[in-house]
């Protein structure tokens with residue numbers, strides 16, 4: 001069997017998928033990054049290697065995406081390294097070709113992608129405001145003493161509506177505490193919180209955009225039934241949750257790798273599963289040669305620099321001879 005591997009390295013999760021030549025997902029792994037992107041990619045690759053022992057296979061291509069895509073790309077020998085917008089849109093269009101709007105909420109960022117005729121025509125990303133992300137919900141679930149997996153289900157049992165100020169995490173938290181003191185139940189507070197998060201998301205990311213059904217909602221937060229229901233109330237229509245909602249970026253990277261290999265006819269640059277054992281050493285420094293003060297990331301293998309990125313002018317990246 002020919003397989004294509006996709007890896008999505010984000011700040012919260014690292015996802016690894018393997019797909020066959022017919023775009024069937026034969027392996028998927030969602031793991032916490034825990035601030036160690038290299039280690040989490042290695043772990044994902046080891047689990048994949050173990051899983052693949054059950055079949056005869058040839059790795060034909062590998063793609064990486066996510067905020068750690070360059071690092072992961074160097075580690076595995078990726079054939080393509082793509083941004084998250086392209087990767088997510090590719091996967092969604094593959095499974096839901098008529099999609100017009102992709103709503104994506106992950107652990108620490110969120111995005112909206114507008115699609116027309118299977119092409120990305122507009123998008124927006126939020127990487128700075130925690131109020132519209134999974135980490136905000138995690139924090140509130142801890143504060144309310146309700147496990148995050150029960151959070152959405154509990155919201156669906158609310159008898160009354162309560163409006164929570166969701167513009168920022170600090171306001172939301174103090175407003176929730178006040179509403180609890182007024183006697184609203186946990187279910188009602190959580191429903192109010194889901195509505196606040198969705199309002200915040202639509203107002204910030206959807207502002208000025210042509211939001212149109214069909215809507216596909218993906219990312220880790222798509223597991224939360226309360227948020228899905230809040231989107232349906234706000235947008236007035238049904239929201240589709242894809243089967244592989246929490247690994248769509250990795251699937252997109254695998255599909256893009258497959259397309260690249262098929263079109264170019266090249267052999268994959270995949271280093272093999274042994275790459276997980278290689279001692280890559282990443283480090284960062286701030287370039288002070290101009291006012292941009294870029295944070296430059298440098299990766300070394302056996303004392304040799306194998307990759308540099310983060311420099312806006314290419315001054316450092318161009319010095320890598322390969």
Ligand code: SF4
Nearest residue numbers: 287290293294311313
């Ligand atoms: S890497 Fe280039 S753009 Fe960035 S601070 Fe240095 S000189 Fe300026």
